[in-house]
Amino acid sequence: MMKEEQVTKKEQIKGTDSMDYCFIQSMMTQNEKGLRISGSFIPQAYNNMVEELKQKFGESLTKNHLKNRLKTLKSGFSQWYDMFRGTSLSGFGWNSETQPIEADEEV
Structure with a gap:
């Protein structure tokens, strides 16, 4: 007879804006x-968080939940940073004088 394999289902946690804010503060x-x-949190830092x-x-x-959420946050940040401040020349930009996001006419 074949042994039945136990399938462990990983619990997914949906991050909310308030969780993200607290995570970033932490x-x-x-x-x-x-x-x-050197740019990486040590295990004790993750335990504390x-x-x-x-x-x-x-x-x-x-x-692992926190590490995965950090990857997601970094990805989102990277995309926004490139759009508004990076070298992608997307046509979007931040006007520091009037403080809105602005776009070129053709964008």
């Missing part, structure tokens, strides 16, 4: 504490 705190070395966010949101968060 990352900044860990960075200020010196728990980010997981505990902090669990207390605020009661979700069953893990280090």
Whole structure:
């Protein structure tokens, strides 16, 4: 007889704007504490962030959830940065004097 394989389903957690904000604040705190070395958070930083966010949101968060969310946030940031400040010359830009986002007429 063949053994039945147990399939473990990974719990997905949908990030909200408030969770993202708290996560970013938590990352900044860990960075200020010196728990980010050479651009990467050390395991203790992730442990601290997981505990902090669990207390605020009661979700069953893990280090992997946070790492995946960080990748998503970085990707989104990168796209917006390139559009408004990067070298892509998208035609969009930030007017620091009047402070709106502006676009060239043809865009």
